[in-house]
Amino acid sequence: xxxxxxxxxxxxxxxxxxxxxxxxxxxxxxxxxxxxxxxxxxxxxxxxxxxxxxxxxxxxxxxxxxxxxxxxxxxxxxxxxxxxxxxxxxxxxxxxxxxxxxxxxxxxxxxxxxxxxxxxxxxxxxxxxxxxxxxxxxxxxxxxxxxxxxxxxxxxxxxxxxxxxxxxxxxxxxxxxxxxxxxxxxxxxxxxxxxxxxxxxxxxxxxxxxxxxxxxxxxxxxxxxxxxxxxxxxxxxxxxxxxxxxxxxxxxxxxxxxxxxxxxxxxxxxxxxxxxxxxxxxxxxxxxxxxxxxxxxxxxx
Amino acid sequence: xxxxxxxxxxxxxxxxxxxxxxxxxxxxxxxxxxxxxxxxxxxxxxxxxxxxxxxxxxxxxxxxxxxxxxxxxxxxxxxxxxxxxxxxxxxxxxxxxxxxxxxxxxxxxxxxxxxxxxxxxxxxxxxxxxxxxxxxxxxxxxxxxxxxxxxxxxxxxxxxxxxxxxxxxxxxxxxxxxxxxxxxxxxxxxxxxxxxxxxxxxxxxxxxxxxxxxxxxxxxxxxxxxxxxxxxxxxxxxxxxxxxxxxxxxxxxxxxxxxxxxxxxxxxxxxxxxxxxxxxxxxxxxxxxxxxxxxxxxxxx
Numbered sequence: 082x083x084x085x086x087x088x089x090x091x092x093x094x095x096x097x098x099x100x101x102x103x104x105x106x107x108x109x110x111x112x113x114x115x116x117x118x119x120x121x122x123x124x125x126x127x128x129x130x131x132x133x134x135x136x137x138x139x140x141x142x143x144x145x146x147x148x149x150x151x152x153x154x155x156x157x158x159x160x161x162x163x164x165x166x167x168x169x170x171x172x173x174x175x176x177x178x179x180x181x182x183x184x185x186x187x188x189x190x191x192x193x194x195x196x197x198x199x200x201x202x203x204x205x206x207x208x209x210x211x212x213x214x215x216x217x218x219x220x221x222x223x224x225x226x227x228x229x230x231x232x233x234x235x236x237x238x239x240x241x242x243x244x245x246x247x248x249x250x251x252x253x254x255x256x257x258x259x260x261x262x263x264x265x266x267x268x269x270x271x272x273x274x275x276x277x278x279x280x281x282x283x284x285x286x287x288x289x290x291x292x293x294x295x296x297x298x299x300x301x302x303x304x305x306x307x308x309x310x311x312x313x314x315x316x317x318x319x320x321x322x323x324x325x326x327x328x329x330x331x332x333x334x335x336x337x338x339x340x341x342x343x344x345x346x347x348x349x350x351x352x353x354x355x356x357x358x359x360x361x362x363x364x365x366x367x368x369x370x371x372x373x374x375x376x377x378x379x380x381x382x
Numbered sequence: 383x384x385x386x387x388x389x390x391x392x393x394x395x396x397x398x399x400x401x402x403x404x405x406x407x408x409x410x411x412x413x414x415x416x417x418x419x420x421x422x423x424x425x426x427x428x429x430x431x432x433x434x435x436x437x438x439x440x441x442x443x444x445x446x447x448x449x450x451x452x453x454x455x456x457x458x459x460x461x462x463x464x465x466x467x468x469x470x471x472x473x474x475x476x477x478x479x480x481x482x483x484x485x486x487x488x489x490x491x492x493x494x495x496x497x498x499x500x501x502x503x504x505x506x507x508x509x510x511x512x513x514x515x516x517x518x519x520x521x522x523x524x525x526x527x528x529x530x531x532x533x534x535x536x537x538x539x540x541x542x543x544x545x546x547x548x549x550x551x552x553x554x555x556x557x558x559x560x561x562x563x564x565x566x567x568x569x570x571x572x573x574x575x576x577x578x579x580x581x582x583x584x585x586x587x588x589x590x591x592x593x594x595x596x597x598x599x600x601x602x603x604x605x606x607x608x609x610x611x612x613x614x615x616x617x618x619x620x621x622x623x624x625x626x627x628x629x630x631x632x633x634x635x636x637x638x639x640x641x642x643x644x645x646x647x648x649x650x651x652x653x654x655x656x657x658x659x660x661x662x663x664x665x666x667x668x669x670x671x672x673x674x675x676x677x678x679x680x681x682x683x
Contacts (some may be wrong), residue, residue: 188516212506269568
């Protein structure tokens with residue numbers, strides 16, 4: 082029997098309706114929600130991401146100020162602008178695009194961004210707030226997106242055995258803490274794990290985010306498993322060659338092999354037919370965090 | 383065959399020799415290492431802990447300024463003193479004793495303590511630094527004590543399956559992140575875990591810190607297991623009655639049942655005959671962190 086499909090799009094639409102309502106209510110109070118994007122250089126991927134954020138925020142009545150720097154901007158100029166934004170009462174959040182060029186010390190910048198205007202937890206202070214479950218913190222959007230998925234579909238993680246296949250600062254580590262704060266029993270797996278399958282086989286929930294199509298297969302999972310696949314990758318065959326569609330194009334996929342669909346209880350993945358994955362939730366959460374920052378800075382939270 | 387005993391005392395003595403050497407070298411450079419303790423009220427446990435810290439630091443040539451407040455001190459007065467210490471160039475660290483009385487907002491105080499003078503990671507910014515493995519951060523002493531144990535006995539955690547039975551902000555969560563940063567595969571168990579034994583049975587390393595004698599028993603562990611028992615408790619029998627020694631006194635113990643000693647490969651625990659546990663390392667680490675804070679504030683690190 083095919084798994085129940087969980088749709089990140091459905092989750093994000095529900096969240097964005099709430100965001101729009103909040104932004105409009107703030108506007109009625111005379112507050113225009115606004116975020117800034119700081120981008121150095123002309124990387125096409127970054128420009129495209131920036132455009133999608135501007136469009137998305139526009140639909141949510143959130144204004145975006147795009148601050149662009151030449152690739153050879155000095156660290157001092159970059160910091161001066163960041164501090165001006167930190168102090169600007171009309172800007173509630175700022176997203177600093179990564180990577181920064183070598184002349185700018187990215188580690189230093191993290192700490193200079195005001196934690197109150199930091200919607201994606203670049204400043205480690207927000208990760209520390211996560212560790213102590215301080216709800217006034219901002220947590221990494223991709224990780225929190227997985228928690229939003231559970232919330233939307235009424236999946237109670239308390240007491241569940243959860244495997245997170247990822248150990249990054251933006252996903253595996255914060256998600257492990259979020260799940261533990263909700264009393265799940267979490268095992269974090271990664272490239273040095275002896276046997277990921279030995280954990281996933283008995284897990285109630287598996288979250289994966291590796292970018293390797295087929296990393297998670299049906300024989301690694303139980304029939305009761307809920308599989309949340311955060312990865313964005315392309316489908317490859319058993320010889321590690323790209324699989325092409327009828328138009329000769331690569332096929333978007335997650336970590337989940339297509340055979341997972343007929344095995345597990347619930348699934349979301351970018352792998353075709355598997356619900357689409359959590360991607361759309363990330364931008365919705367960014368918007369939600371900008372609203373939260375605005376409310377906090379306006380004394381409404 | 384009895385397990386190899388790991389001795390927290392041995393680890394701490396090695397660390398304290400290093401601390402004393404550092405403190406003396408700093409003195410030769412004209413720098414007296416100094417920490418402050420802030421204590422509100424006259425709780426006997428706190429007074430006794432304070433005395434032990436003063437004695438310990440004295441042996442390490444670290445000066446301690448003990449700041450005592452009446453139990454009805456106002457929040458404003460407490461904060462004023464904390465800020466004076468934050469700004470005092472001759473004080474390199476400050477330990478704020480918990481719990482604080484109700485009129486002082488402990489959550490607010492956490493963030494007011496300078497992260498640079500915070501040797502036991504009270505300020506969440508230091509927990510955030512741990513999440514991104516920023517070595518200039520200060521991490522909770524009890525959790526880091528377990529890592530010092532591994533280091534001293536050349537136990538490589540990379541790729542090992544580790545179970546941490548504790549989910550607190552000062553032990554389970556930070557230790558899970560520390561171990562993950564060293565590429566162990568960690569499962570964090572707690573009171574809502576369905577079956578802790580199902581994880582411990584195949585684990586290479588088990589760290590426990592629950593304060594319940596007998597929580598960890600031989601039949602939950604493999605013969606190759608390394609058991610690190612951080613707990614401080616008293617021995618009870620199968621009817622949950624205290625076990626008394628020949629003098630009629632309660633017997634200090636950890637979580638590990640005495641039967642673990644003859645099962646596992648290596649052990650440390652406060653349970654009699656099991657190596658003594660990690661306790662002594664915690665104060666040694668506190669001293670080490672005060673030295674590190676002094677060096678950083680003096681531009682030597």
